[in-house]
Amino acid sequence: MLNIVLFGPPGAGKGTQSQKLIEKYQLVHLSTGDLLRGEINAGTTLGLKAKELMDKGILVPDEVVVGMIENKIKENSMAKGFIFDGFPRTVTQAQALDYMLSQNNTAITCMIALEVEDEELFKRVLLRGQTSGRPDDQNETLVRKRITEYNEKTLPVADYYRKQNKYLSVYGIGEIDEIFSTICSKIDTIS
Template sequence: MLNIVLFGPPGAGKGTQSQKLIEKYNLIHLSTGDLLRSEIAAGSELGLKAKSLMDNGILVPDEVVIGMIANKVKEHSTASGFIFDGFPRTVPQAQSLDKLLQENETEITAMLALQVDDEELTNRLLLRGQTSGRPDDQNEELIRKRVQEYNTKTAPVADYYTGQGKFFAVDGIGEIDEIFGQLCQHIDSLKQ
């Protein structure tokens, strides 16, 4: 089973590249945001718990998110693999994900990190903000705060996977197909 954590700051190109990877390697896309929305829409026990927390302005705790991911992993036990998007964001989440995957007799194959400097990220997000309608992509101060938040809180997850020999950095600046080619080279070298 091929299990990829696609990693990078806001605006690095994860959405674009994940779609290409899903198509090429026949992976199941696990986006924590999508999972939360679908569990809430389905009215599941986890979804109701998440909705109650979110309605009160409280972040959904790791155990709820892990529970949702566990449901999807079990639901797709015969899949070729998964691409994790927006998760894990912290080392405890990465540890929980490892435990969950071990219980399902699989593991993370690689963390592929799209690396883009802060100025390029800011420019990309401001450009995206002109067409996306997302207010968080239209405010330069807010963008810089999001990138800083990523750099301080989420980036340590890369160290966690580096310690396991599963971290691979890819330059996220360039042509979309060139970047995709680099990602595929890493994946194909691991599958041998």
């Protein structure tokens, strides 16, 4: 089973590359945002718990998110693998994910980290904001804050996977297809 953590700051190209990876390797896309909305809409126990917390402005705890991911993995037990998008964001989440996957007889194959300089990210996200409709993509202060937040809080997850020899760095500037080709060549050497 091919399980990929697609990693990178806002604007690195994760959305673009994840769609191409899903198609090529026939992976199931696991986006924590989509999972939360899906569980809430389905009225599941986890979804109701998440909605209650979100309505109070409280972050959904890791165990709830990991539970939703586990449900999706069990629903897709015949999948060729999964691509994790937006998760894990902290080392604690990575550890919880690893434990849950081991309980389901699988593991993370690799982390693909899209490396892009901060100023390029800033430009990309503001450009995306012109068409995305997302207010957080249009506010320069918020964009810089999101990039800083990533560098301070999320970047340590890369070290977690680096220590497991699962970290693969890909330079995220250039033609989309060239970046995709580089990603695939790295995946193909380990899978």
